[in-house]
Amino acid sequence: MQSLGTLEELPQQYRDELASMNLVPLWPSLRALLPPGVPSRHTRPTHWKYRALRPQLMKAGELTPMEKAERRVLVLANPGHGLENMKASPAIYLGMQLLLPGEWAPSHRHTPNAVRMVIEGSGATTTVDGEKCPMERGDLILTPTGLWHEHAHEGSDPVVWLDVLDLPLIYYAETSYATEGARQTPGAGRGDQAHTAGGVVPAPLFERRADKPYPMLRYPWSQVRQALITLAEDRPDLEAVQLNYINPESGKDAQNNLGFYALMLRAAQTLALPARSPSAVYHTIEGSCEISGAGLQAMQLAEADTCVVPGYTPIRIRNGTASAATFVFIADEAPLHRKLGVYEVRS
């Protein structure tokens, strides 16, 4: 590939004149903007250990009352993007949120899309769009763009969950804002009760009509886990025992920009995942695994650990136990890449 002229080759006076006119020569930057074959990525493979992170989160519980935090969160920031930018990847924000017994995180709504993956504790609820969702370990709860949401905790032990948002993307687009609201009064009817079985959706008086654009807000882990086990037993030939969290009415991704999946690694299984354009987050719901790949320092994920892997990176994911299945929650930027027309799988 031909090397192009540099900025330094241009007379200083010319460069100054251009800058004063808000003009920039393209050719000195062209190769950096369009590197050959593979994009440059700021996202660094990064591993957050729950065992190390948890005490710091509990300390935040002692140091900062809810009234001073609104949301008590430690952000999982990728150093490659600069910690202050609070990105796990170009489009993904990750945070660990703590809610203590008796606390309430007030109602608000905002343009970014959020999901919660519950890590520990029980007795908390998230009310989304007037629907009171119990939060149990492994449950995935959606807070799609524009829907009111608040968290309450009537249990006796701390509740911790992983927040996954498309905040960096929405912020980049200069479209990120929030509105404060009054406490919601939960109504009757829950999406997880209306959609308890795959393949059937409510059709009152024979009309199949979704009342809401997001008909399912809570995906109970007990059901998703069983679905994985049943699939694994039914299909011993299937290499990747993986489910995609979808909108049960449309069959499309559960949310607009990020994709969510549950992967079951069979006992002693190692799975090769091809290089794909989206960055991806891996979080062990149950069990442990090792994520490795060429040019990637192997990451040993204990239970409740979280890591991010940049796009265009082939990886191997190996079950950390020879005798039991490991269950992994995955979040990626695939829906966004598909919309942008840049989604790629490289074999």
Ligand code: 1HN
């Ligand atoms: C948010 O609304 C929550 O509602 C958590 O629990 C984390 C991070 C950035 C922006 C909004 C929540 C958030 C957030």
